Amino acid sequence: MIVSIPTISASLRERTALLAANPTAVNERMYETLMSLEGYENLMPSVRQDIAASIDLTAGLWFQSLLTGRPPSADDMDRFREFGRRRVHQRVPLQSVLRAFRLGSREIWRTYIALGEDDGSLVDELLFVISPYLFDFFDVMAQSIAQSYLEEQYQQARWREALRHQLYNIVFYTPDDHDGFRETVEALGLDSTAPRVALAIDIELPEHTSYERERELDRIALASARHLAAAPGDLVRAWHRGRLILWAPCLRGDSINRIDRLTAERAGALAAAVPELHRIGVGLMNEGASGWAATVDEAIRALDFTPKSQGQSQVAMYSSILIEESARLASNARRYLVSLLEQLANEPELVATLQTYFEQGQRRGQSAAALGIHPNTLNYRMERIEALLGASLDDVGWIEKLDIALKLRRAPT
Structure with missing residues (x-):
C-alpha cells in the first residue's frame, strides 16, 4: 500500500494538473524508452498498444495520487494488476517489466526536474518532497505488478501441466481422439499438424519431493531445448515407462533421413552437456497423436535394443535397428x-x-x-x-x- 502521500504546494499542484490534463509528451517518452528494452523490442502491434495503455494508466494514477492525496482505488489497482497478468501471456520477461518501471519513473522525474528549471522555488519541494514519494510510489506499483505476474505465471504453469497430462493420456491411451489431440496441442500454443521426433532419456534423478522433481525435469528440459535448437515452449515433455520423453519439433517438409541425422548430432551434444543424462534413444519423425506415440515407442526400443555394455555412443537411434526390428516383429x-x-x-x-x-x-x-x-x-x-x-x-x-x-x-x- 502506498503511504505518506505528500501535500504539495499550490504552484506544483497547478503544474501537475496541467501535466495530468495533457500527459501525451511524457507518456510518449516513456513508451519510446520501453520499446528499446530487451523483451519489448519485437512485440506485436496489439501488445505494444496494450503497453501504451498501461503507461497511460500508471502515469494517470501517479498524477491523481498527488492531486487528490489519496492512493489508487481498489478498482484502479485491479486494472493495473491485469496488465501484469497479461505480460505473462505476452511473453515479456518479468525482469524487463520491472526495469520498465524504473525507467518509467525516471522519465516522470525528468519531467518534474524540468519544472524546477523553470521555477527555482520548486527545487526544494521536488528534491525533498516529490522525489521520495516518486520512488515509493513506483516501488509499490512494481511490487504489485510483480506479484500479479508471478501469480499468473504459477497458474499458467499449473494449467500447462494439466494440459500436458491430458495430452499424455490422449497420445498413449486414446490416439484416435484426433479432435482432442488438436485442441489440447493448440491450447498449449503449438501447431498440432507439425511433425515431431521423440527422445527417450535414461536419466539419473536423486531422491526428491514431487515438486523438486518437477523443477529438476523443467531444468533439464530447458537445457535440452537449447541443444535441440527448439524454443523452450515448443518442447513437450512427459514421463513414460521410467524415462523422460521429449517431443522436439521438426521443420515441416524436411525428410525423415535429414531430421534423423540432425537429431542424432543434437542428441549427442545434449548427452555430453548434461551429466544427468545417461543414454538417449531417438525415434523417427512422425505426426498426429498416433505418430507421437509411435516415435516414443521407437525411441524406447532403440534404448532397449542397444546393449549398454557395448561402450558405444550415448545416443541410440531407431534408424540403426530398423532391420533387426523388422525381423523381430x-x-x-x-x-x-x-x-x-x-x-x-x-x-x-x-x-x-x-x-x-x-x-x-x-x-x-x-x-x-x-x-x-x-x-x-x-x-x-x-x-x-x-x-x-x-x-x-x-x-x-x-x-x-x-x-x-x-x-x-x-x-x-
Missing part, C-alpha cells in the same frame, strides 16, 4: 533367425565364437586373440559353424542373417 522371420543359433546350442563355444567374431568386426586374428585361442582353433570353429548351418561366412547374406540373429538373442523380449 515378423514372427516367421524371427523364428527362422532364432533357429539358426539353436542349431549351435549343443556346442556353446560356437555361439561365443560367432559373437566375438562379429564384435571384432569379422577379423579372425583379433577374434582369436579376444577368445584366447589359437587361430587354427578359431578356423576350425568357423568351419564347424558353416557345416552345421549350411552357411558360408564369406556370403554377405549369411553375415546379415547371423548378425541380426545375435542381436535378437541379446535384445530384451
Whole structure:
C-alpha cells in the first residue's frame, strides 16, 4: 500500500494538473524508452498498444495520487494488476517489466526536474518532497505488478501441466481422439499438424519431493531445448515407462533421413552437456497423436535394443535397428533367425565364437586373440559353424542373417 502521500504546494499542484490534463509528451517518452528494452523490442502491434495503455494508466494514477492525496482505488489497482497478468501471456520477461518501471519513473522525474528549471522555488519541494514519494510510489506499483505476474505465471504453469497430462493420456491411451489431440496441442500454443521426433532419456534423478522433481525435469528440459535448437515452449515433455520423453519439433517438409541425422548430432551434444543424462534413444519423425506415440515407442526400443555394455555412443537411434526390428516383429522371420543359433546350442563355444567374431568386426586374428585361442582353433570353429548351418561366412547374406540373429538373442523380449 502506498503511504505518506505528500501535500504539495499550490504552484506544483497547478503544474501537475496541467501535466495530468495533457500527459501525451511524457507518456510518449516513456513508451519510446520501453520499446528499446530487451523483451519489448519485437512485440506485436496489439501488445505494444496494450503497453501504451498501461503507461497511460500508471502515469494517470501517479498524477491523481498527488492531486487528490489519496492512493489508487481498489478498482484502479485491479486494472493495473491485469496488465501484469497479461505480460505473462505476452511473453515479456518479468525482469524487463520491472526495469520498465524504473525507467518509467525516471522519465516522470525528468519531467518534474524540468519544472524546477523553470521555477527555482520548486527545487526544494521536488528534491525533498516529490522525489521520495516518486520512488515509493513506483516501488509499490512494481511490487504489485510483480506479484500479479508471478501469480499468473504459477497458474499458467499449473494449467500447462494439466494440459500436458491430458495430452499424455490422449497420445498413449486414446490416439484416435484426433479432435482432442488438436485442441489440447493448440491450447498449449503449438501447431498440432507439425511433425515431431521423440527422445527417450535414461536419466539419473536423486531422491526428491514431487515438486523438486518437477523443477529438476523443467531444468533439464530447458537445457535440452537449447541443444535441440527448439524454443523452450515448443518442447513437450512427459514421463513414460521410467524415462523422460521429449517431443522436439521438426521443420515441416524436411525428410525423415535429414531430421534423423540432425537429431542424432543434437542428441549427442545434449548427452555430453548434461551429466544427468545417461543414454538417449531417438525415434523417427512422425505426426498426429498416433505418430507421437509411435516415435516414443521407437525411441524406447532403440534404448532397449542397444546393449549398454557395448561402450558405444550415448545416443541410440531407431534408424540403426530398423532391420533387426523388422525381423523381430515378423514372427516367421524371427523364428527362422532364432533357429539358426539353436542349431549351435549343443556346442556353446560356437555361439561365443560367432559373437566375438562379429564384435571384432569379422577379423579372425583379433577374434582369436579376444577368445584366447589359437587361430587354427578359431578356423576350425568357423568351419564347424558353416557345416552345421549350411552357411558360408564369406556370403554377405549369411553375415546379415547371423548378425541380426545375435542381436535378437541379446535384445530384451
